[in-house]
Amino acid sequence: MTSSMWQFSKRAAALKSSAIREILKVTELPDVISFAGGLPSPNSFPIAKIKQAVDDIMDSDESFNALQYGPTEGYKPLREWVANLINQREKTHLTIDNVLIVTGSQQALDLIGKALIDEGTKVLVETPTYLGALQTFTQYEPEYVSIASDDQGLNPDQLSDEEAKSANFLYTIPNFQNPTGRRLSEERRKKLAEKAKKNNLLMIEDDPYGELDYQGHRLPSLISFAPDNTVYLGSFSKILAPGMRLGYVVGPVEFIRKLVQLKQAADLHTPSYTQHIAYQVIKDGYLGSHIPKIRELYKTRCQFMLAQLDKYMPKTVRWTKPEGGMFIWVELPEHINSTELLAKAVKSNVAFVPGETFFATNPKKNCLRLAFVTVPEERIEKGIKILADLIK
Numbered sequence: 235m236t237s238s239m240w241q242f243s244k245r246a247a248a249l250k251s252s253a254i255r256e257i258l259k260v261t262e263l264p265d266v267i268s269f270a271g272g273l274p275s276p277n278s279f280p281i282a283k284i285k286q287a288v289d290d291i292m293d294s295d296e297s298f299n300a301l302q303y304g305p306t307e308g309y310k311p312l313r314e315w316v317a318n319l320i321n322q323r324e325k326t327h328l329t330i331d332n333v334l335i336v337t338g339s340q341q342a343l344d345l346i347g348k349a350l351i352d353e354g355t356k357v358l359v360e361t362p363t364y365l366g367a368l369q370t371f372t373q374y375e376p377e378y379v380s381i382a383s384d385d386q387g388l389n390p391d392q393l394s395d396e397e398a399k400s401a402n403f404l405y406t407i408p409n410f411q412n413p414t415g416r417r418l419s420e421e422r423r424k425k426l427a428e429k430a431k432k433n434n435l436l437m438i439e440d441d442p443y444g445e446l447d448y449q450g451h452r453l454p455s456l457i458s459f460a461p462d463n464t465v466y467l468g469s470f471s472k473i474l475a476p477g478m479r480l481g482y483v484v485g486p487v488e489f490i491r492k493l494v495q496l497k498q499a500a501d502l503h504t505p506s507y508t509q510h511i512a513y514q515v516i517k518d519g520y521l522g523s524h525i526p527k528i529r530e531l532y533k534t535r536c537q538f539m540l541a542q543l544d545k546y547m548p549k550t551v552r553w554t555k556p557e558g559g560m561f562i563w564v565e566l567p568e569h570i571n572s573t574e575l576l577a578k579a580v581k582s583n584v585a586f587v588p589g590e591t592f593f594a595t596n597p598k599k600n601c602l603r604l605a606f607v608t609v610p611e612e613r614i615e616k617g618i619k620i621l622a623d624l625i626k
């Protein structure tokens with residue numbers, strides 16, 4: 235077969251493999267100290283508990299259902315679990331009709347892109363933002379409007395009423411954001427929610443890192459301040475295992491119904507098998523003891539990396555000091571281009587993700603993202619020292 239046999243759609247043809255991805259290919263080699271990947275630590279995977287759950291299901295009458303096709307909306311007990319979780323935590327009044335189980339929250343982003351974006355649709359994003367959201371939304375050709383952000387996250391004062399009115403939705407990650415590790419302050423959450431209500435703005439609240447709060451001190455979500463204006467995305471990737479591909483969308487019934495139609499066309503439903511396993515694992519409150527262990531593990535790594543940055547980086551370099559999550563965002567002096575730095579760093583067996591990929595508009599060239607949870611401490615120290623020497 236040759237490519238002259240077919241013509242890719244305009245949408246597929248427009249997809250480019252990025253130069254950065256090419257450089258990062260080498261980061262899978264064992265000698266490379268990679269701060270690039272956004273993977274959770276495999277030490278956080280509850281392997282024995284999952285094994286037990288599989289055995290329990292397979293030995294029970296549920297085995298047939300776990301291996302059968304299921305409803306597009308998801309496994310009912312799991313949807314109930316999600317509705318209860320959010321109701322208790324955010325004082326909402328959800329029923330299972332407000333919940334759709336998805337194949338990872340990445341699928342939710344894609345379904346939302348399909349549901350809400352036509353060519354030229356205005357989409358508000360914080361700056362920088364999650365690359366995977368930009369990749370999926372961009373397929374549907376939105377016009378992005380970036381809202382300035384600082385150490386406290388997205389700044390609602392920088393979002394004008396006109397912008398809020400003219401956009402179809404705002405996409406935001408209030409907790410320990412990817413890529414910066416920032417958390418939106420409570421005051422800003424309230425302000426943003428008020429602005430959304432006033433301007434009839436829909437907010438897509440993406441929250442895969444909310445539980446990874448090192449102090450276990452969660453701030454109320456946007457959905458608790460503006461339930462009618464918020465579609466909330468949750469994920470089991472960072473609290474159970476990403477290979478299970480399990481996430482959920484919580485939103486107005488009418489919105490969920492539309493996503494169900496789109497999801498049915500995409501993959502019929504999220505695997506019954508993983509939904510049953512996850513529910514078996516979590517139904518008796520297991521996460522209450524499991525999540526604190528992940529928090530502790532990540533907190534220690536984060537503090538260690540921050541200490542190495544303090545020790546080795548020149549005074550001209552700034553970085554975020556996350557209170558949760560998996561990422562630190564580093565700002566280099568203006569004249570340093572982090573993509574060029576990556577090419578040099580990779581030759582010294584160190585990798586990170588250059589910041590420019592995380593901007594929807596006006597990319598900043600002097601930033602980079604460091605992921606710390608999968609790298610052992612001695613390699614964190616070695617890697618940061620190499621990076622600091624290159625920057626100097």
Ligand code: PMP
Pocket residue numbers: 272337338339340341364366407412440442468469470471476479480481
């Ligand atoms: N949103 C954000 C902000 C993320 O960082 C990620 C994963 N890195 C996702 C969504 C997708 O997560 P998943 O599909 O595994 O639930």
